[in-house]
Amino acid sequence: MLQQKKNALEEVLTDRLERIELEPRNPEYHHDLGLIYFNQDNLTEAEKHFRLALESNSNLSIVWLSLGKLLKKTKERTAARQALQRCIRLDPSSPDTYQHLGLLEKTDDNFDLAIHHLLKAKSILRSNQQIYNLHSSAKFRNQLAVVHFHLGETYHHQKKLKDAMTAYHTAIRLKPDYVLAYLRLADIYRNIGNDGSSLSFYNRFLKLASPRQQLDTEVRRVSEILKQ
Numbered sequence: 001m002l003q004q005k006k007n008a009l010e011e012v013l014t015d016r017l018e019r020i021e022l023e024p025r026n027p028e029y030h031h032d033l034g035l036i037y038f039n040q041d042n043l044t045e046a047e048k049h050f051r052l053a054l055e056s057n058s059n060l061s062i063v064w065l066s067l068g069k070l071l072k073k074t075k076e077r078t079a080a081r082q083a084l085q086r087c088i089r090l091d092p093s094s095p096d097t098y099q100h101l102g103l104l105e106k107t108d109d110n111f112d113l114a115i116h117h118l119l120k121a122k123s124i125l126r127s128n129q130q131i132y133n134l135h136s137s138a139k140f141r142n143q144l145a146v147v148h149f150h151l152g153e154t155y156h157h158q159k160k161l162k163d164a165m166t167a168y169h170t171a172i173r174l175k176p177d178y179v180l181a182y183l184r185l186a187d188i189y190r191n192i193g194n195d196g197s198s199l200s201f202y203n204r205f206l207k208l209a210s211p212r213q214q215l216d217t218e219v220r221r222v223s224e225i226l227k228q
Helices: 002-022 027-039 043-056 061-073 077-090 095-107 111-132 138-157 161-174 179-191 195-209 213-227
Strands: none
Touching (some): 027 061, 061 077, 061 095, 095 111, 095 138, 111 138, 161 179, 179 195, 179 213, 195 213
């Protein structure tokens, strides 16, 4: 599966490189190239093409969003914030942009601002759900689950445990395999002395997390807690 995706990206890359030879200032081709390089983790080339796209057309909100996501990944947070805010000025209805701004502010411990942006993303997604009848869309539900999970973490940081729990539970309802939401809920229930619910959520976390190597540290932590 991964090899097929890699081969498909290489084919698109070759096509866009050929096209850009003929139209060197085409912003769409530069954005496509930037996305391909971003997916390949070649962030230097990705940024170069995003900026070339914006040189040709500085009003492309989707390119500002892509650049903001890249700068967020490279921890250039001030520049990332500026790119994402520029995207919002061009397209105030983009839930992705508000979500990434929220995560950026959450990383910088600007929790009130993070909640503001995440709630805006949630509002737009809910509105789109009604307008486009997206209730059964797995992609939509996953995106909304991510927003609720990060709302939960932000409330958690603020010690607003009731709000955090509501957000985590909503994330799980939208995406039943949201493994970290189970862990966060288990930790809260443990901290408030609800051992039964804590045990239940830790066990659900372990069941989902065990095959995922990137969660090995958390799996070991939970396993030690359950031994106590």
